[in-house]
Amino acid sequence: MxxxxxxxxxxxxxxxxxxxxxxxxxxxxxxxxxxxxxxxxxxxxxxxxxxxxxxxxxxxxxxxxxxxxxxxxxxxxxxxxxxxxxxxxxxxxxxxxxxxxxxxxxxxxxxRHKIVADGLEDDSFDVTNKGVHVDAARFNELIDDPDTVLVDMRNHYESEIGHFQNAWTPDVDTFRESLPIIEEEIKDHKKDKKLVMYCTGGIRCEKASAYYKHRGFEDVYQLEGGIIEYHRQVTEQGLENKFRGKNFVFDARLSEKISDEIISNCHQCGEPCDTHTNCDNEGCHLLFIQCENCRKAFKNTCSTHCLEVIQLSAEEQKQLRAGKPAKNKKFKKGRSSKLEFKKQ
Missing domain, CATH: 3.30.70.100 (Alpha-Beta Plaits)
Known part of the structure; x- marks a missing residue:
């Protein structure tokens, strides 16, 4: 078998x-x-x-x-x-x-230890005690409500290329990092504001909604099916699309277009661009945004250093990687001193 x-x-x-x-x-x-x-x-x-x-x-x-x-x-x-x-x-x-x-x-x-790494070790935390799931139409109503706090539960490299209008997009590298930051920022509104969250497909929001209910937030909502399902519903039902840009996805496509707006910039030259790629230097493999002109100039690498490396022989490149941990910038997506335009 x-x-x-x-x-x-x-x-x-x-x-x-x-x-x-x-x-x-x-x-x-x-x-x-x-x-x-x-x-x-x-x-x-x-x-x-x-x-x-x-x-x-x-x-x-x-x-x-x-x-x-x-x-x-x-x-x-x-x-x-x-x-x-x-x-x-x-x-x-x-x-x-x-x-x-x-x-x-x-x-x-x-x-895995958990299907979504959250950094929480709380035995009294019940992940099934989730917030209210809402469809695209109700979500549009909620985010127009002045008593709503709209939070993007994704990481910085995801929200950078696309997010909902008026959403707070925390500058975080991981989901586990976002939970305490968000709670601290909105702790004074546990009873007087609607906490509305969204993510790619719903999995992070579902855990976050249960966690924030556990922490005392009373009016908690999440976009059912995430951005993926929202896109389907607004398209099929003719609803107003309140998402700007692309939705980052975790497969070879790296993104899906939700609107025609480009809200991000090439990390090398600063021109409007929302196309992610991975640096072709196997010792780097950094995820970053690169326009077509920079892709050609840098041969799909993130810097002049990596451009020089990929022109070495396979054996020379292997020697350069020897003894270095193979982390591939796992939690440094879009963050590197080698990127000229990106704020570090």
């Missing part, structure tokens, strides 16, 4: 192209108590692999978080499989609005 991926990304890419089938990019999450995450992980891998699912799925005692792609013609099989799991029956599946058959190239199902 196969329990782990055996093909490289390039081998899988070739198989996708040879198959010639449209693939759907999907995400979902569910908070639920899973007694044996490792056993559940193995069960998922076997069935997802059989369905030709590719992506990242995290399993923990607190639930499941999944981002993946699947051949469009196998969607009904996927739905039937998920509906056969008690706590995943009728789970909301967020289907990407922009199409890319190669959004994922491997299947990775991993057991």
């Amino acid at each position: 196969q329990l782990y991926n055996k093909l490289s990304a390039e081998e899988r890419r070739q198989l996708i192209r040879e198959a010639g089938k449209q693939r759907l990019t999907i995400s979902f999450y569910q908070y639920a108590f899973i007694i044996d995450p490792q056993l559940f992980r193995n069960y998922l891998f076997v069935d997802f692999n059989a369905l030709d699912v590719l992506g990242r799925i995290y399993v923990a005692h607190e639930g499941i978080n999944a981002q993946f792609s699947i051949p469009a013609d196998r969607f009904k099989e996927l739905k039937k499989f998920l509906d056969g799991i008690d706590f995943l029956e009728n789970v909301r599946l967020n289907i990407a609005r922009e199409h890319d058959d190669e959004s994922f190239l491997k299947l990775k199902v991993k057991v």
Whole structure:
């Protein structure tokens, strides 16, 4: 029985192209108590692999978080499989609005301590005691209310390229960092303001809404399905789109266009731009915003240093990386002294 991926990304890419089938990019999450995450992980891998699912799925005692792609013609099989799991029956599946058959190239199902790292060690904190879920129409009404505090629960590199009008976008690198910062900023409004939150697909907001209720906030709301579902609803229902720019996504696409506005800048020259990329220097791999002119000038690297490095032989590059931790700037996305335009 196969329990782990055996093909490289390039081998899988070739198989996708040879198959010639449209693939759907999907995400979902569910908070639920899973007694044996490792056993559940193995069960998922076997069935997802059989369905030709590719992506990242995290399993923990607190639930499941999944981002993946699947051949469009196998969607009904996927739905039937998920509906056969008690706590995943009728789970909301967020289907990407922009199409890319190669959004994922491997299947990775991993057991984690938590499906969303929050830094909290509070046994009395019940993640299922969540805030009120609202649809796009109600969300638009709430964020127009002067008694609402609208908070973006995502990280700085996500909100930089797109966010809702009048939203507070904390300058944070991680979700765990944002929780105490937000609480401190709005602690005087636990009873007199509506706390309204949003994120990419809803998973961070769901945990945050339960946490802030636990901390004494009385009127807590979250955008159901996040920005992904909001985009679908405003498009299909003809609602006013109050989101500006792009929605950052965690697959090869890196973003989906929600409006035509460009609200960010190239991190190298400062020109309007909202296209993320990863530096081609394997010893850097920094995530940053780069316009087409800078991409050509720097050959998809973030600096003159990295440009020089990628022109060395593979062996010389390997020697430069020797002995250095392979963190790939994990929590320094868009933050580096090498980026000329980006505020450090």
